[in-house]
Amino acid sequence: MAGEPIVNAEQIHARDFSWRLWPVVPLYPYGRRRTIRKEVIKNTIWNFDQIQGIFYVVVPIRMTIVKLEAGGLLVYAPVAPTPECIRLVKELVAEHGNVKYIILPTVSGLEHKVFVGPFARYFPTAQVFVAPNQWSFPLNLPLSWLGLPPKRTQLLPEDSSKTPFADEFDYAMLGPINLGTGRFAEVAFFHKRSHTLLVTDSVLSIPEDPPAIVQLDPYPLLFHAKDNASDTVADIQANRRKGWQRICLFALYFQPSPLEILPWSQVFPDALKAAERSKKAYFGLYPFKWNDWERSFYALWGNGRLFVAPILQTLILNRAPKETIDWADKVASWDFEWIIPCHFDAPIKAEPHQFRQAFSFLEKYPAVSAGLFSSSTYPLPEEDFKVLREIDAALNKFRIVPPAKDKV
Known part of the structure; x- marks a missing residue:
């Protein structure tokens, strides 16, 4: 029936x-x-x-x-x-x-x-x-x-x-x-x-811990919590936090100073030793090596402070x-x-x-409000902007975008 x-x-x-x-x-x-x-x-x-x-x-x-x-x-x-x-x-x-x-x-x-x-x-x-x-x-x-x-x-x-x-x-x-x-x-x-x-x-x-919506599927968090291709990362909150904080650095800087991109001559042999080599895991390819990344994250986090994304600072708003x-x-x-x-x-x-205050990076002589920011937390570390500055220079060299203007 x-x-x-x-x-x-x-x-x-x-x-x-x-x-x-x-x-x-x-x-x-x-x-x-x-x-x-x-x-x-x-x-x-x-x-x-x-x-x-x-x-x-x-x-x-x-x-x-x-x-x-x-x-x-x-x-x-x-x-x-x-x-x-x-x-x-x-x-x-x-x-x-x-x-x-x-x-x-x-x-x-x-x-x-x-x-x-x-x-x-x-x-x-x-x-x-x-x-x-x-x-x-x-x-x-x-x-x-x-x-x-x-x-x-x-x-x-x-x-x-x-x-x-x-x-x-x-x-x-x-x-x-x-x-x-x-x-x-x-x-x-x-x-x-x-x-x-x-x-x-x-x-x-940015929050110190991953938001609830990101934690519904923790795979991306655990993927970025790996230190090398052969790692097997346990699904515990400490690893979710580690992956989230690295994701924030990726998303806002592309390549912050603590991130080293490995040569393919090393990446391919490492992939053969990977704990997971499925399509979901990009066949074991993991071309990243992190060094002292916590320092860069906590400078960015700034105890939950308000800021303008480094990408906007370097490539857009300075125009x-x-x-x-x-x-x-x-x-x-x-x-x-x-x-x-x-x-x-x-x-x-x-x-x-x-x-x-978040837009003070556009000023020659920004006024720092007492109790809000100090020179140790604002502006963001210049070394983390290195790749963004190089992208900016390349865009200017080939006249793809107008040059940045002087600070006000």
Whole structure:
């Protein structure tokens, strides 16, 4: 007798986490993304965390949802709308009202904008607002190709008072900063009622221990906890922490000073001795050797301090120091108490002067606020910027990007 198809629990889970458009931006974990929802401010703000990365260098990517005072929800920087993610959003919709506004606050990477169109399809009455001067790398795709609904998508106006959510939000636009073949821009949103600042990439803070979303699948943490290819790494919290801290250095510096890239003449013989030689383990290839990496991590961590990612410091924001400082001054004029970035830790307890201090690397004579930073913790160690400086020099040499401008 015919009946309903039998679907086991593993199949149900796989379907719940499915993200079928992953080939557009082929980042780990590809077509299977977990989501964690966290209430940040009771009945007001929620974070939705997923992960993404390359070569197991995985970091959180975050969507923030804010309840509007008149009812309904505003979504800042959507993540992959998997069945699990949408179910978690619709639970909020059932209690607090429909998604009214969806915000794309950046113009550059596809890793943010690729989710906006598919996410918007689940909420057909929501208005979509995007940062002006859109740009994608490595392919500059039209927004319509990414599925953004043309009849309800509009640019964020320069004047934030011209939006339908102006009573509750102010915002400030950074950029666009000309990068030769592309542009960088970001829109910081300030939720007045909760005194919360929402940013994309401009500032961040890293936790000492791996975030909950990264720990759902510890394999990337344990992979980077290895000291050599032949290591068998036990799944204990100390090794998860070790792997996470190295991942942070990878993600923010590419190649910090404690990291030695081994020659292939050594890597291939080592791979033959590897404890695991599966495809998942890159066939035993592990071309890394770490030396005194803890020093670099803890200089970066700085007791949870707020800072600008070294990549942005070296390759992007130094192309427009005055514009960036002016933007940081405007943002610091708001009376926020919390900051929620799209990556790494959140929420961050921080005051406006701490946000402004994070951009002091763009100033010739930065004023260091008493009790916040000292010369021993800020700026970041110059030796860890070596590879980024070399990349910057190469980009300038071949005129791929405009040269950096003088500090202000």
